[in-house]
Amino acid sequence: MYGAQETAGWRRGLSGLVLGLGLSQAAAQSGDDDLDALFGAPDNQPRATASPTPPPQREAAAITLEEEPTPSARPAQRGRVLEEIIVTAQKREQSLTDVPISVSALSGEKLRDAGIENLSDLSEYAPNFKLVEGGLVPLIYMRGVGSGSNQGFEMSVGLYNDGIHLGRPHLTLAAFLDVERIEVLKGPQSILFGKNAIAGAMNVTSGQPRDSFDASLSASWFEPFEDRELSGFATGPLSDTLNGRVALRWRDEGGYVYNRGQQRDDPQLEELAGRGTLQWTPSDEAQFTLKFEHSGRDSTGRTYQIVDNGILTESENNQAGLDDMRETNEDEFMELVNDSITLNGRIDIGEHTLELVSGFTTYDQIDAFDADSSGVDTIFLIGQEDYSQFSQEIRWVSPPGEHFDFIAGAFYQQAEQEFNEFGDLKVRTGTLEFAALPGELIDIVAQAGPANTVVVISADLARLFTVDSRSSSLFAQGTWHFAQDWRLTAGARYVHETKDGYRNLEAYQPGTEQDVDPVTAAALAQLKIEAHTLSGKRESNTLLPSINLQHDLNDAVMLYCAPSATV
Structure with a gap:
């Protein structure tokens, strides 16, 4: 919704600016009416009034669909035929109507037109997909299925960037930079995308180098929230066999929820990201693409608001409700630095x-x-988290259009995660009352006011969590075209995975590294907080089969049935 509001303000043209080298001269010189003609106004926004007699070049620029004559119409009238949508939801280029998966595909032009600046904004355009920046980690759900906020869990919705699996929630916060296409795949995608894609997968394709020069530069701002963005790319040939592409993006947000405790708007955000891509084509039979990417993100504050007061907040007369107002006594911030190297090869x-x-x-x-x-x-x-991963996938792909076509391959990934967290805890009388009293007495005790806010004990909490994981798998999927309009697709993935985990929680006297005294330890135990050390190793072997049947009713409609199971 936030991204949609920003888009609406930009499209009205009162407080925003967009510059692009890729626009035609007619579009670059026009106002909102031509932008709506080029891209189509959002359904919830009034379409700008077009001029009674638009210039011929504007009418040509407004054509976004291929046009063919309609036999029954007058010669001046034309019917429209939708362009074919090509996706890579099954690791090969296919028409969207041939893919037996529920897919929402958005091109880079659509993303820019809609003002989608991050994966959270994508929630407004991809049905049954939801991503929100939670308190500890981002929360990602597909059709209501997700992994929650436990930092030890990998995402149930697989995120893939140019073929690389990104399993940690914080990687969804990386800069949304020069995107060519996004495909949101709904339902289990375990055969071709891995066992963690049980709820679905998001397949992101970044802008690719071209063999002819092209460049774009855009700038935008939205005054009410002081949001500003500058982004652009340049691509072209470096030699007869080598093409390159560079992309940069800077983004700054001023916040839209007022924090009375810190006397500022939350969340304030600044992003800076860059990407360099080289594509080498030594012959018609081989192509290699090397990508380097770096992004940094600094944010201050969050959007969390109390909607229902508890004993402590009610005693302090905290305002509750979704009113774009919050209050914190601490200065919240988050810093994230992400680096990646990707090599894609085709022979x-x-x-x-x-x-x-x-x-x-x-x-x-x-x-x-x-x-x-x-x-x-x-x-x-x-909290501080350090994460690194390396992955390698090899695929053997048959040519399309055969009586039987297939994809088979192997995958390996290793990852290391270390998370350190420090907590400054003050336990008050109201907290102990809430833990000990039955629910029907809570509202009565809450009327005690300041008596509920007396500090009983204080403690410093230190937590260390580490995970080392190794995963390897073999997979294959084949499609049998047994009749002109019928296809049967079957596949399986075998996964072997090992994980070594360690967790340690210590409770110290405030400002020291001495264990808490017995009275403090007893009070913490009442709140289910006890010092402990856990470690373990898990090894698993999983077989994931899949089968589906497809039938083409006509050129535009395909029916499929796709049950799945786990062994």
């Missing part, structure tokens, strides 16, 4: 293709979070 061997996808990704993140999200000084958390 044609006869009519078949060997595809190679290698990637290394790392990020460092530090996060300061007022966990009670109120003006009551209860608990303040500072």
Whole structure:
């Protein structure tokens, strides 16, 4: 919704600016009416009034669909035929109508037109997909299925950037830079995308180098929230066999929820990202693409608001409700630095293709979070996470259009995660009452007011969590075209995975590294907080089969049935 509001303000043209080298001269000189003609006004926005007699070049610029004569119409009238949408939802280029998957595909032009600046904004345009920036980690759901906020869990919605699996939620916060296409795949995608894509997958394709020069530069701002963005790319040939592309993006947001405790608008955000891509084509049978990407993100504050007061917040007369107002006694911030290297290779061997996808990704993140999200000084958390992963995939792809076509391959990934967290906890009388009393007495006790806010004990909490994982798998999927309008697709993926985990929680006297005294330890135990150390190793073997039947009713409609199972 936030992205949609920003888009609406920009499209009205009162407080925004957009510059683009890719626009035609007629579009570049026109106002909102021509932008709406080029891209189509949003359904919830009034379409600008067109001039009674638009110039011929404007009418040509407004054509976004291929046009063919309609036999029954007058010669001046034309019917429209939708362009074919090509996706890579099954690791090969296919028409969207041939893919037995529920897919929402958005081109880079659509993303820019709609003002989609991050994956969270995408929630407004992809049905059954939701991403929100939660308190500790981003929360991603597809058709209501997700992994929640546990930092030890990998996402149930797989995120793939140029073929590389990004399994950690914080990687969804990386800069949304020079995107060529996004495909949102709904439902289990375990055969071709891995066992963690049980709810679905998001397949992101970045802008690719071209063999002719092209460049674009755009700038925009939205005054009410002081949002500003500058982005652009340039691409072209570097030699007869080498093409290059560079892309940059800077973004600054001023916030839209007022924090009375800090006397500022939350969340304030600044992003800076860059990408360099080289594409080498030594022959018609081979192509290799190397990509380097770096992004940095600094944010201050969050959007969390208290909608229902508890004992402590009610005693402090905290305002509750979704009113774009919040109050924290601590200064919240988050810093995230992400770097990645990706190598994609394609080698044609006869009519078949060997595809190679290698990637290394790392990020460092530090996060300061007022966990009670109120003006009551209860608990303040500072966490630091370091993550790195390497993955390699090899695929053997048959030519399309055969009586039987297939994709087979192998995948390997190793990852290391280390998370350190420090918490400053103050336990008050109201907290202990809430933990000990039955629910029907809570509202009565809450009337005690300041008596509920007396600090009983204080403690410093330190937590260390580490995970080392190794995953390898073999997969294959084949399609049998047994009749002109019928196809049967079957596949399986075998996964072997090992994980070594360690967790340690310590409770110290405030400002020291001495264990808490017995009285404090007993009070913490009442709140289910106890010092402990856990470690373990898990090894699993999983077989994921899949089968679906497809039938083409006509050129525009295809029916399919796709049950799935896990063994």
